[in-house]
Amino acid sequence: MKHLQPFILLLVGLWLPLSALAELRASFDRPQVYEGDTVTLTIEAEGFLRSDQPDLGVLADAFDVLGSSQGRRLEIINGRQSATVSWQILLSPRHQGEIQVPPIPVGDEQTPPLRLQVSEAPTDAQGGPGDDVYVEVELEVDGDSVLVQQQVPLVVRLFSALPIRGGELSDPRAEGAVLERLGPDSQYSTRRNGREYQVIERRFSLSPERSGELRIAPVVFQGELRTRRPARSPFDLDPGFDSLFGDSPFSLFERGEPVRARSQAITLQVQARPDDFGGAHWLPAEALTIEDSWAQDPPRLRVGEPVTRTLRVTAQGLAGNQIPQLDIPVPAGLRAYPEQTEAQSRTDGSTLFGVSVQRLTLIPTRGGSVEFPAIRVTWWDTLVGQERTTTVPALQLDVEGQAAGEVDASPMPDASAVSPSPTESATASPEPQSGTAATADGNPQLSRFEHWFWFLLVLAALLVLIGGLIGLGWRRRRAGGTFRTQAADASAADRVGAQSGTRSKGASAACRAGFQRACAANDAPAAAKALLAWAQALQDEASGATASADAPANLSALAARLDQDGSPADAAAEQVRALERVLYAPDAATWTGEALWRALGDRLPTLMRNRPGEGAGARGAAEPLAPLYPERR
Incomplete structure (x- = not known):
């Protein structure tokens, strides 16, 4: 150690x-x-x-x-x-x-x-026409003052009388303002003070955030220029080549001349919002339009069927996120489900355009006539300096279906247990309508989260239905394989067919009795279940098989099976479709089963025999359930 x-x-x-x-x-x-x-x-x-x-x-x-x-x-x-x-x-x-x-x-x-x-940079340090390189900043606005939040076009131009080998042009900067680039650079040539210049132009949109004096700092270019050569060497190419491309292939071995140029600073007075402006939101724009469209043109309303209304606001001289959400009144007798507002900004290279799209899914809860109130948006016209109002006219539509007072428009029990009831009537509010606007009866409107909840619930139900159809097909293949195995013994096959027929007759009678009880109790879900089971038993009885693939899979398929274009089956098919609308309408209206029992109670076996199935192909072509959100046009 x-x-x-x-x-x-x-x-x-x-x-x-x-x-x-x-x-x-x-x-x-x-x-x-x-x-x-x-x-x-x-x-x-x-x-x-x-x-x-x-x-x-x-x-x-x-x-x-x-x-x-x-x-x-x-x-x-x-x-x-x-x-x-x-x-x-x-x-x-x-x-x-x-x-x-x-x-x-x-x-x-x-x-x-x-x-x-x-x-502050001295005046002689800022270039101008006549120099090899100089920078120019211009505000495209009348006068020396603008309004707060007004979009002001700002242009930066780099002038160069000699080819530029490389460099960097800074963006404009201003304390208390937002600058947004508009489109790509543009290049062109021009003459200033008798000299030919190549110009690189950049456009921006300047939006002051507060009133008072706004100062835009100088824009700086720092780079290298290709220097003039006093004499041509034997390796030089044609002069036209150099003038076209700026550099010859041998310019890589040349050294550039460092150059630096700056623009002048700009001072701008920003005025506050006028005191006499009467709008709920300050919207300084050059133009503002509102487009009102529906999923169907003209719109057609029917009790229990959803329809989508779209309002598209376009403002020239505003960004998309500056456009507030519209307050859309909802008449009584309708339920409203607003979607997430879509906001975007676009440009044509010189002007900024803001676009805000609001979609509202409406479901009528009773028939009759409904009137959609007018929608008004107040904004400030920056071109003429005065207040303007853009109006969506009032609209009156008729709702097909049961008249007002014949349908119980009480909220769905499941919806009230999980989340607030959707809007049935809305009053005007000074604040933009959100996903939970207050209704006239005090119930908050379904938010977008609850909207997704119901969407996922319907999707889960469809997945369960698809799983059931797959299981039904598997049972059929399994049963078919069993019968093919037993086909070698003819006497045994006859005994199996007789037993199957006996069970099918018993099953159809039991299903008919269950269907009669459900109709007498006015129980729509139970009636639909018993009716499909009865149709399945009748099809099994006719084909001698269990879980026949020719049986209708849902109420839409059964109605299509019964539809005979003028025969007595038409009334039965219409009653089946009425039962389907009651089941899938969001208002859970009261249903009476007497008419359905009169149409099918004694005639379903005959109607099924007169309209035999067409195999799995017909079943696959059955009309699907109507989607909650129809395709928009």
Whole structure:
């Protein structure tokens, strides 16, 4: 152990200088810069070889961090070691004036505070026509003032009289405003002060967020130009080649001329919203339209059947997220299920267009005439400087089905147990309608979450139905295989057929009795179940098989089977369809089974024999259940 002590002392001696942390140093490459310039911040530490990094989050309020690099240096002079770590951070100041830079943490240490003076660029430092390169910023607005939240077109143009080898053009920046890029860059040529310039143009939409003075900082271009060559070398190509492409194939070996140009700063006065504006929401736009459309044109309303109404708001000079949700009144006798509002912004390259789409699924709960009140949106016309109102006219429609007062429009028990009842009538509200608007009777409207709940419930029921059909087909194949195995013994097959016929007759009589009891009790679900079971038993009795594939699978298929176009079966088919509408209508109206029993109680066996099934193909072509949300056009 004593032999190791000198070695340990040597390691400690080498480690102490490397682990010791001297005081951090920080400095800017120059103490004063002009607005739009970049500045380099250097942080150095001697004897610092750990992995800690500067925390640049403290610079976020006053600077944009454009990039950083790190270097390490280890020196041994006359046996003494020294280690230095340095960081170079490229910054762009956000505003004018004196910027106080707080201490920057690096591990457990901090840099000393710094100061930087940012001044407005002198006029002679800003280029213009006649220079090789200059930048121009233009606001396409009449006058020197705009309204708060008004969309103002802003154009940035880079003029270059010489080919540009590369560079970077900064985006405009303004405190208290939102800037949105409109489309891709456009390029063209023009003449200014007798010189030919190539122009790169970028368009933005500027939206002030508060009233007062708004200052747009200069836009800066920094890059390289292809320099003029005094004489042509033997390797030069045709001059037309250079003028067309800007660089010849040999320009890769040439050095460019660094160039820097900045635009002038722009000051704009932002006016507050007028005091006499009477709208519920401040909407400064050049134009605003509302398109009212229905899934069916013209709209056709029927009790228990859903229909979708779509309102599309288009505002020129507004973003999609600036358009509020419309307050859509719902007449009495209708249930409303609003969908999620869709908002988007688009541009034609020079103007911003906001689009907001609201869809509302309506289900009538009683027949008669309903009137949809007019919808009004008040907005401010920025072109003429006055208030305007866009109106969706009132609409009166007739609802086919039972007249008002004949249907019990009480809420569905399951819906009230899980979530608030859907809207039956809505009153005007100063706030935009949301997924849970208040109704006239005090019940909140179903939200979009409850809407998805019912959608998933219907989907689960369809999956169960499909599983049942698959199981029925499997039973049929299994039964068919059993009969094929027993077909070798003819006498045994006859005995099986006789027993099956006896069971089918007994089953059909039991199903008929159950159907009669359900109709007498006015129990629609039980009547539907017993009716389909009775039809299945009659089909089994006719075919001599169990779970025949020719039997109707649902009420729609049974109605199609009974539909004879003018025969007495027409009345029976209509009663079956009426039972189906009662089962799948959301209002759970009262149903009377007497008419259905009179139409089918004594005639179903005869009607089934007169209209035999057409196999699995007919069953697969049966009319499906009507979807809750019909296809939109």
